[in-house]
Amino acid sequence: MSAPLAARDVVLVTGASSGIGEAIARRLAARGCRLALAARSAPELERVAAACRAAGGEAATFPTDVAEEAPCRAFVAGAAARYGRIDALVNNAGISMELRFEEIADLALVERIMRVNFLGAVYCTHAALPHLRATRGRIAAVSSLTGLSGVPTRTAYAASKHAVRGFFDSLRIELAGSGVSVTVVYPGFVATDIAARSYGTRHVHDAHAMSADACARQVVDAMDRRKREVVMTARGKLGRWLMLLAPALVDRIAARAIARGR
Ligand SMILES: NC(=O)c1ccc[n+]([C@@H]2O[C@H](COP(=O)([O-])OP(=O)(O)OC[C@H]3O[C@@H](n4cnc5c(N)ncnc54)[C@H](OP(=O)(O)O)[C@@H]3O)[C@@H](O)[C@H]2O)c1
Known part of the structure; x- marks a missing residue:
């Protein structure tokens, strides 16, 4: 049985300026963890x-655009220099979209989403791995039921x-025996501002969405264990089994969930 994350453990969180990342940071802070917080907005990071x-x-705050490799390396190096070790990395930064493929006028949007959501996690993880091996640390990656x-x-x-799922499921196998754990999390709808910031139609999701704090609790608990x-x-749990038995039904459930906004 693994010990949970504890006071003075050093945890890096990307996308820490709002939503799920902010909630994870606050939850770990209450335990006395030492945090390195990354996102683009310096004022929002300072607030958190x-x-x-x-x-x-x-x-400590590290204004960072995770879409580029150099800032990710600078974030990880800065955090390691500041605290002298890294015990965990939470790859959470992400952006979304709400428009059909044929409505995308400029495919730069696809590249941007891949850069932020996937490559950002790859860059930060590559930079942090030597430190995480040294501490037998933990990696978490925030995917989605959409993953x-x-x-x-x-x-x-x-x-x-x-891509996040495939990458971290593969990395977990490579890291077997290293002591470094890899946790991939798949949230459903969570009540954050991500929809308001999405590319395309801006739907406001309904009150049935999970709170950011409830989501963060599950993320931190999974890292602890x-x-x-x-x-x-x-x-989400049912959908995983249905996918094997009746994938067309899962397609219909996904279409209905998007139409309803939940
Ligand atoms: N909300 C949901 O329903 C839901 C469901 C499943 C999965 N997720 C995933 O959960 C994660 C967190 O999302 P959220 O719902 O908490 O949304 P959010 O409130 O919009 O938070 C997104 C965070 O990512 C940061 N970010 C965006 N682009 C960035 C970039 N280029 N470089 C660095 N940071 C960047 C944002 O800060 P800045 O804008 O200051 O950079 C913000 O801190 C995402 O990976 C998302 O895909 C969310």
Whole structure:
């Protein structure tokens, strides 16, 4: 049985300026963890860092665009220099879309989504791995239920989240015996601003969405236990089995979920 993340453990969180990443940071701060927070918005990162300090943790901010390799390397190097070790990396930064493939006028959108959601995690993980090997640390990657099935209006987003799954499932096998755990998480709808920031139609999702804090609790619990994955929501769990038995039914469920916004 693995020990949970504890006070003074050093945890790097990308996409920490809002939503799920902010909730993960606040939760770990309450345990006394030392945090390195990355996202693009410096003021929002400072707001979250102040909340983390007030909650009992240490927090340093690293304004970073994870779409590029050099800033990701600078983030990880800066965090390691500041704290002297890295115990965990949470690859959470992400952007979404809500438009059909044929409505995409400029395919740069597809590249941007792949860069932020997939390559950002690859860059940060590559930079952090030597440090994580040294501490027998933990990696978490935030995929999505959209990383487990097809979802209309999310073609590039689904591709990026499937890529996250394939990459980290493969890396987990490579790291067997190293002591470094790899946890992939698959949230359903979570009540954050991601939809408002999406490319394309801006739907406001309904009140049935999971709270960011409830999602963060599951992410941190899975990292504590070094679980290989967490599929959130009953529909997500059921969908995994249905995919084997009746994949066309899963397609219809996905289409209906998008039409309803939940
Ligand atoms: N909300 C959901 O329903 C849901 C469901 C499944 C999975 N997820 C996944 O959960 C993760 C967090 O999303 P969220 O719902 O918490 O959304 P959010 O509130 O919009 O947070 C996204 C975070 O990513 C950061 N980010 C975006 N682009 C970035 C870039 N180029 N470089 C660095 N940071 C960047 C944002 O900060 P800046 O804008 O300041 O850079 C923000 O901190 C994402 O990977 C998302 O795909 C969300």
